[in-house]
Amino acid sequence: MPLRVRLTLWYGSALALVLIVFSVVLYVITARNLRDDVDQSLEETAATAVRSLEERGFLPLLDEEDLLSQFPELARIDKFFQIFSPSGTITIRSPNIKRHEVPLSRKALETTFNGQTVFETAKYPNEPQLRLISVPINYQGRLLYIVQVGTSMESIEDTLRRFLILLIVAVPIALAVSLAAGWFLAGRALRPVDAITLAAQRIAAGDLSQRLTMQTASDEIGRLAGTFNNMIGRLDASFRQIRQFTSDASHELRTPLTVMKGETELVLRRPRPLEDYHSVLESNLEEIDRMTRIVDELLFLSRADMGEVKMELLPVSLKTLVEDIHRQATLLGQDRMIEVVLGTVMPALVQGDELRLRELLLNLVENAVKYSNPKGKVTISLVTDGQQAIISVTDQGIGIAPDDRPKIFDRFFRTDEARAHTKKGTGLGLAICSWIAEVHKGRINVQSELGRGSTFTVTLPLAPRPA
Numbered sequence: 001m002p003l004r005v006r007l008t009l010w011y012g013s014a015l016a017l018v019l020i021v022f023s024v025v026l027y028v029i030t031a032r033n034l035r036d037d038v039d040q041s042l043e044e045t046a047a048t049a050v051r052s053l054e055e056r057g058f059l060p061l062l063d064e065e066d067l068l069s070q071f072p073e074l075a076r077i078d079k080f081f082q083i084f085s086p087s088g089t090i091t092i093r094s095p096n097i098k099r100h101e102v103p104l105s106r107k108a109l110e111t112t113f114n115g116q117t118v119f120e121t122a123k124y125p126n127e128p129q130l131r132l133i134s135v136p137i138n139y140q141g142r143l144l145y146i147v148q149v150g151t152s153m154e155s156i157e158d159t160l161r162r163f164l165i166l167l168i169v170a171v172p173i174a175l176a177v178s179l180a181a182g183w184f185l186a187g188r189a190l191r192p193v194d195a196i197t198l199a200a201q202r203i204a205a206g207d208l209s210q211r212l213t214m215q216t217a218s219d220e221i222g223r224l225a226g227t228f229n230n231m232i233g234r235l236d237a238s239f240r241q242i243r244q245f246t247s248d249a250s251h252e253l254r255t256p257l258t259v260m261k262g263e264t265e266l267v268l269r270r271p272r273p274l275e276d277y278h279s280v281l282e283s284n285l286e287e288i289d290r291m292t293r294i295v296d297e298l299l300f301l302s303r304a305d306m307g308e309v310k311m312e313l314l315p316v317s318l319k320t321l322v323e324d325i326h327r328q329a330t331l332l333g334q335d336r337m338i339e340v341v342l343g344t345v346m347p348a349l350v351q352g353d354e355l356r357l358r359e360l361l362l363n364l365v366e367n368a369v370k371y372s373n374p375k376g377k378v379t380i381s382l383v384t385d386g387q388q389a390i391i392s393v394t395d396q397g398i399g400i401a402p403d404d405r406p407k408i409f410d411r412f413f414r415t416d417e418a419r420a421h422t423k424k425g426t427g428l429g430l431a432i433c434s435w436i437a438e439v440h441k442g443r444i445n446v447q448s449e450l451g452r453g454s455t456f457t458v459t460l461p462l463a464p465r466p467a
């Protein structure tokens, strides 16, 4: 069921319930008030009659005319009265009782006999109800008369009937008007949702450049649109990235294949001395190593993306690690007379996976050596500030241009300077480094000046001290 229909129905049901309860309560209270008014006026009239009789010293009344001339206040059109003897027989009654005998009921007789006033409602078929009050008049401890005043409930019944009709007509009209308004408002409120749906359909059809334009930015719908736009933006970016990545990966793998194919074809063109085959195979082996490395690193990254790389969380002594890496790096630098030195090295314990951390540092140090000039110097240091361990690897090599700095952590990105400097490299090392830093809740920063050298800094949180 559409949201608009559901909203309107909910709203309508709630409103209907409120209106019905309200009407019933209103009707009941009004009916009660009107009846109370009648009773009160009956009581007052009866009291007047009793007072008049007392003033006259309870002289026996002769007939109707006598009565009316004595008590003009009793001759009210809307009321009738009767005076009964203690035995319940009518001694006198006002002339406006026309239609019926209204005898004194048994209950009235008994109650008045006990000296109490009683209210009653008398019903006759096809006629308005009568409301009656019966009041005893005692004289010297003896029941003398019973005065009964009555009135027709016709006007009250009329009023209540009209009121009921009014309610029966007005409530559905109010409900209908409110439902129409609710329907309209729900439609208005939901219109932007339709706009979002349409836009989402266009986007789903493949146009990721589409964005939602909403004027109201701060309400729920605006926030939804904003979130939606953000999501599409990120999807767009990651699709682009995937496309870029695929093309980069194919390109990186094709280069060594082209080299191998070219060399192999060339050497096979005519018979050659054994050394030629040997050297081609050697060169091929180099390319195969390179491809193997690319594929290994890609595999690692894709497993990392899918969250499939297992990580140990154990205390790792960074000092030991840095010293190990220093030894390895010294060997790496030997060929090109690059000196690898240790700067300050403080003891530091972090929580993590030693193999991964080693990989991270080795990648950075390898880069530093690789992008150094012959006879350059690489410095590794490790300091702590109580919260974090900071490892820095500084070289005096080719450096990185400011524009390239944010991109070097992207997969396959290599600067032109780096490509010119050495053929070795896949452009995947730093991507792996930043992933490792991230899973250790750390980060990598780079400071660099083109042609002057670079400093890579890894910041890792220290392991919590045992309490």
Ligand SMILES: Nc1ncnc2c1ncn2[C@@H]1O[C@H](COP(=O)(O)OP(=O)(O)O)[C@@H](O)[C@H]1O
Binding pocket: 363, 367, 368, 371, 395, 397, 398, 399, 400, 408, 409, 413, 414, 415, 416, 418, 419, 424, 425, 426, 427, 428, 429, 430, 431, 453, 454
């Ligand atoms: N120490 C460094 N000096 C200069 N450039 C660097 C250094 N380390 C990394 N880079 C740049 O960052 C790029 C990405 O590094 P990396 O992902 O390790 O790839 P690779 O080492 O395979 O080239 C490098 O190609 C290079 O352009």
Ligand SMILES: [Mg+2]
Binding pocket: 363, 366, 367, 425, 426, 427, 428, 429, 430
């Ligand atoms: Mg590298």
